[in-house]
Amino acid sequence: MTLRQAQDGGxxxxxxxxxxxxxxxxxxxxxxxxxxxxxxxxEKSMNFLPSAKRLIGRLRPERIPVAFVFLLGIVSVALAxxxxxxxxxxxxxxxxxxxxxxxxxxxxxxxxxxxxxxxxNQQQADLIRNLDLTPGVGIDFAALQVVLGIVLLxxxxxxxxxxxxxxxxxxxxxxTVYRLRSDVEQKxxxxxxxxxxxxxxxxxxxxxxxxxxxxxxxxxxxxSQMVTSILTVVGVVVMMFxxxxxxxxIALIAIPLTLGITVVIxxxxxxxxxxxxxxxxxxxxxxxxxxxxxxxxxxFGRHREVEARFAQKNDELFTASFGAQFISGIILPATMFVxxxxxxxxxxxxxxxxxxxxxxxxxxxxxxxxxxQFTQPLSQLGSLANLLQSGVASAERVFELLDADEQxxxxxxxxxxxxxxxxxxxxxxSFSYDPAKPLIDDLSLVADPGSTVAIVGPTGAGKxxxxxxxxxxxDLDSGRITLDGVDIATMTRDDLRERTGMxxxxxxxxxxxxxxxxxxxxxxxxxxxxxxxxRDAYVDRFVHALPDGYDTxxxxxxxxxxxxxxxxITIARAFLADPSLLILDEATSSVDTRTELxxxxxxxxxxxxxxxxxxxxxxxxxxxADLILVMESGSxxxxxxxxxxxxxxxxxxxxxxxxxxxxxxxxxxKAPAD
Numbered sequence: 001m002t003l004r005q006a007q008d009g010g011x012x013x014x015x016x017x018x019x020x021x022x023x024x025x026x027x028x029x030x031x032x033x034x035x036x037x038x039x040x041x042x043e044k045s046m047n048f049l050p051s052a053k054r055l056i057g058r059l060r061p062e063r064i065p066v067a068f069v070f071l072l073g074i075v076s077v078a079l080a081x082x083x084x085x086x087x088x089x090x091x092x093x094x095x096x097x098x099x100x101x102x103x104x105x106x107x108x109x110x111x112x113x114x115x116x117x118x119x120x121n122q123q124q125a126d127l128i129r130n131l132d133l134t135p136g137v138g139i140d141f142a143a144l145q146v147v148l149g150i151v152l153l154x155x156x157x158x159x160x161x162x163x164x165x166x167x168x169x170x171x172x173x174x175x176t177v178y179r180l181r182s183d184v185e186q187k188x189x190x191x192x193x194x195x196x197x198x199x200x201x202x203x204x205x206x207x208x209x210x211x212x213x214x215x216x217x218x219x220x221x222x223x224s225q226m227v228t229s230i231l232t233v234v235g236v237v238v239m240m241f242x243x244x245x246x247x248x249x250i251a252l253i254a255i256p257l258t259l260g261i262t263v264v265i266x267x268x269x270x271x272x273x274x275x276x277x278x279x280x281x282x283x284x285x286x287x288x289x290x291x292x293x294x295x296x297x298x299x300f301g302r303h304r305e306v307e308a309r310f311a312q313k314n315d316e317l318f319t320a321s322f323g324a325q326f327i328s329g330i331i332l333p334a335t336m337f338v339x340x341x342x343x344x345x346x347x348x349x350x351x352x353x354x355x356x357x358x359x360x361x362x363x364x365x366x367x368x369x370x371x372x373q374f375t376q377p378l379s380q381l382g383s384l385a386n387l388l389q390s391g392v393a394s395a396e397r398v399f400e401l402l403d404a405d406e407q408x409x410x411x412x413x414x415x416x417x418x419x420x421x422x423x424x425x426x427x428x429x430s431f432s433y434d435p436a437k438p439l440i441d442d443l444s445l446v447a448d449p450g451s452t453v454a455i456v457g458p459t460g461a462g463k464x465x466x467x468x469x470x471x472x473x474x475d476l477d478s479g480r481i482t483l484d485g486v487d488i489a490t491m492t493r494d495d496l497r498e499r500t501g502m503x504x505x506x507x508x509x510x511x512x513x514x515x516x517x518x519x520x521x522x523x524x525x526x527x528x529x530x531x532x533x534x535r536d537a538y539v540d541r542f543v544h545a546l547p548d549g550y551d552t553x554x555x556x557x558x559x560x561x562x563x564x565x566x567x568x569i570t571i572a573r574a575f576l577a578d579p580s581l582l583i584l585d586e587a588t589s590s591v592d593t594r595t596e597l598x599x600x601x602x603x604x605x606x607x608x609x610x611x612x613x614x615x616x617x618x619x620x621x622x623x624x625a626d627l628i629l630v631m632e633s634g635s636x637x638x639x640x641x642x643x644x645x646x647x648x649x650x651x652x653x654x655x656x657x658x659x660x661x662x663x664x665x666x667x668x669x670k671a672p673a674d
Contacts, residue, residue, distance in 0.1 A: 048266075048392055055215070055395045058180060062172045069169050073231045076161035079154045081235035084373070085243070086154065088366030090147040095361050096131050097139025105136025123355065130360060162228070169224050177216040183402060184208055192407040193473040194433070202285030207401050210280060211394035218391020222384045229377030229384075236374045243363050243370070244353070247346055251371055254342045258378045261334045265327055266385050272324035273386075273393040279317040281397065286313055324386070331385055339375025346371045407493075408475055414492045417484035422499070422580045422611040423449050424470065429479035431469060431634075439465060440634040442479070447627070452612040454622035456655060457631035463615045466631070467583050470613065472496055483581070501579030505586035507566040514543060515550040517569055521577035529576060537572035539565075564592060582612040596621070619656050628652065 059066055103112055109128065112135055116125040188208075196204070233255075240248035290297065290306045297303050350364035424447040431440045440462050447453045455463045468474050469481060472493050480487045488496050501521070509517050518530050518539070525533075534540045534550070542565055546552040554560060561569070571587060600621060616622045623642045630638035630645065630652045638650050645652035 048389070051392045051396045051399065052388070054399060055219075055392060058176055059172065061179070062176060065168055065172045069165055069172065069227060070231075072161050072165035072168065073227045076158045076165060077228065077231040077235045079158035079161070081232070081239050081370075081373070083151055083154050083158070084366040084369035085239060086147060087151050087369070088360075088362035090144055090151070090362070091365045092131075092360055092362035093140055093144045093147065096133045097137070099128065099131060100133040100135055101138040103133075103135035107135050109133060109135065126356065127354075130358075165227075166224055169227070170220065173216065173219045173223060176219065177212065180215065180398065181208075181212055184212065184398065187402050187404070187406075190406040191404060193468065195404055200282070200285035200289070202283075202288035203281040204401075205288070206277075206281035206284040207397050210284070211277060211397045214277070214394040215391050215398065218387050218394070222388050222391070225380055225384055229380050232373060232377045236370050236377075240367060240370050240374070243367050244350075244359060246353075247349060247367050250345050250349060251342055251374055254338050254375055254378060257338045258335045258381075261338070262331055262381070262385050265331050265334070266389060269324050269327040269386065269389055272320050272327065273389045274396065275320035276317065276324050276390070277393050277397055279313065279320055283310075283313045283317055286310060324390070329386065332379055335375075335379040339372075339379055342375060343368070343371050410492050411490050414495065415486045415490040416495055417486040417491075423447070423482075423484050424581065424611055424613075425482045427480050427482065429469065429481060430477045431465065431474065432477060433474075435477075438634065440469075443634070443636060445629060445636060445639070447611050447613070449611055451626040452614060452622075452624070454614045454616060454625035454628045455631060456616060456619060456622065456628060456652065458655075460633075461631040462634040463631055464585060465634075467502075467585060467613060467615060470581075470583065471500060471502070499579055500581045500583060501574040501577045502583045503567075503570050503574045503585065503587035507563070507570050509554050509566055509569060511553070511555055513548075513551050513553050514539070514546075514569060517554060518572045518576055521573035521575070525576050533572045533576040536575050537568050539568050539572045542568075580610050582610055583615075584612065585615045586617065587614075619652075619659055630655075 113125045113129055116122075116128065184207075237248065237252070240251055286309060290310070297306055346368060350359065350367060353359040354361050354364050426443050426445045429440060429443045430438070432438045443466075445453075455466060457463055465474075469476060470488075472488060475489065480489065482488065483491070483496070483499075510520070515530060518534055519525055521533075522529070531540070531550075534543065542561075543549055543552070546561075552560070567587065574582065614622055614625060619642075622628060625642070627639060628642060628645055629636050630650070632651060638645055638648065638652050640648070646656060
């Protein structure tokens with residue numbers, strides 16, 4: 001028995017036999033309820049590159065803003081890249097002025113060089129020959145001020161363009177994630193019920209919330225830095241070749257080394273990132289199920305088993321998360337080490353070139369700055385790999401949801417029968433959750449307008465499946481179902497369900513007032529209509545005992561009213577909808593006997609002039625039905641009124657006797673002798 005079945009008294013919304021042929025119902029990974037065994041098959045994840053391409057492809061509607069982002073990035077990087085070159089000119093002014101101040105005034109540069117060569121100081125002579133100086137003048141502070149002013153303006157405008165780039169890119173990212181969330185929301189409404197049967201609720205919630213949020217964060221943090229880093233690398237490489245092709249070739253050694261390190265480490269960490277987010281979804285499923293059944297866990301004293309399953313899955317999540325972050329975290333120090341080696345090589349070779357007079361010291365200083373600007377974005381790109389991998393791993397899970405098979409398409413020219421009481425007919429209908437295990441085979445029945453059809457049978461007979469087929473939660477394998485002669489498969493699902501009111505054994509209330517929950521059945525209803533529906537469903541009897549009456553706010557589980565009162569609210573909701581086809585699936589299972597009689601009296605009024613299907617286990621609730629169908633193994637074995645079926649002495653009579661005769665006999669046997 002799963003946790004939710006135990007909460008519902010072990011009864012069936014998904015019955016025992018149906019569960020054997022349906023996909024796994026909503027339960028945590030590894031078994032039914034919080035006490036099942038561990039383990040779940042690991043789905044093979046998509047490759048990193050196709051998923052990353054698909055994620056980037058979702059930026060296609062933002063082509064113009066993205067192009068503007070690149071344009072802003074190019075301008076910003078160009079200004080920033082020019083800074084070191086011009087700053088090198090300031091270094092040359094200072095160095096030249098310092099050398100000039102040490103030379104005697106009144107002589108020419110050529111005379112100084114000739115004197116040094118005559119004294120055998122050839123290296124100093126070559127150094128001065130490469131400088132543009134006038135002996136004895138000193139530092140040209142006016143020229144230095146102009147150069148520093150230009151550098152300041154370059155960096156100010158570069159920062160300004162970078163700010164605008166970040167602002168535009170933020171809008172691009174948020175709009176992209178907004179569309180992704182919208183696509184997921186729309187996709188959920190197009191998925192068949194079978195998808196939700198086999199997908200644990202917590203796992204689905206994790207994909208819709210955690211994974212999309214992680215995609216948003218990854219795009220936000222990586223796109224801006226990636227664009228800037230790539231453009232910086234390109235701009236710096238150009239400037240390095242302009243200054244010194246030899247030093248540029250030395251610096252370029254860092255690119256293949258950095259890429260090689262990143263690729264090797266990324267391949268190892270990608271699998272762990274996929275496992276991290278998969279385990280996150282599974283852990284959410286366990287938590288959701290364990291907490292929603294917290295009272296049941298306490299009743300059966302199974303908290304240790306729940307804690308053990310949580311601890312095991314938590315350990316798996318810790319192992320995957322720690323491994324992913326640790327391995328991907330190696331990228332940054334590894335790339336920084338490569339950058340430092342390149343920096344040392346450039347400093348040594350540049351010093352030799354300056355000493356030899358083939359390069360100015362300002363160019364070497366600029367090149368060393370460029371080497372830092374070159375290796376820093378490479379290191380950033382490496383460190384961004386873990387964020388990108390985490391985001392792509394989450395994107396894979398979201399794409400799996402978007403790629404899931406949808407329910408059958410709506411008809412291009414839908415039919416719409418007139419809004420009458422409704423004649424519903426099954427014509428040679430067959431259906432199975434698993435093709436290898438037929439459930440309903442060649443079923444034919446007719447429900448005349450205004451009649452009440454009760455469906456009874458043992459657990460797993462297919463009663464709830466019959467209702468699911470009427471609502472088109474599932475489509476038939478063969479045969480058809482007609483409403484007033486129109487095949488419901490030719491109607492839109494919205495049209496069909498607008499004509500149908502449904503009250504389930506498993507009540508559902510949303511966070512809001514009691515008035516709002518009743519009005520959910522007909523949002524356009526007036527206050528008088530809402531109150532009338534509440535009175536008809538006997539909600540009015542208990543609502544006035546609440547502090548705020550109809551304005552009492554219910555939580556999302558309806559925990560501040562009893563189970564029976566929640567069921568009465570859902571019945572009032574169906575009253576307000578005023579449907580032409582009414583389906584009641586154990587609709588009074590949680591109310592007391594006296595209230596049940598009052599509600600059934602109201603339901604008799606509600607069922608007037610509309611077709612009703614009633615699924616019931618308590619046979620006393622359907623004695624007045626116009627037609628009772630007895631189902632066993634997906635087939636109708638008997639049909640007739642209560643009196644006819646009792647007289648026939650068949651399956652219905654046996655069910656009736658099991659409910660009423662056996663308890664009476666047991667009471668007589670236990671009674672003391674008179």
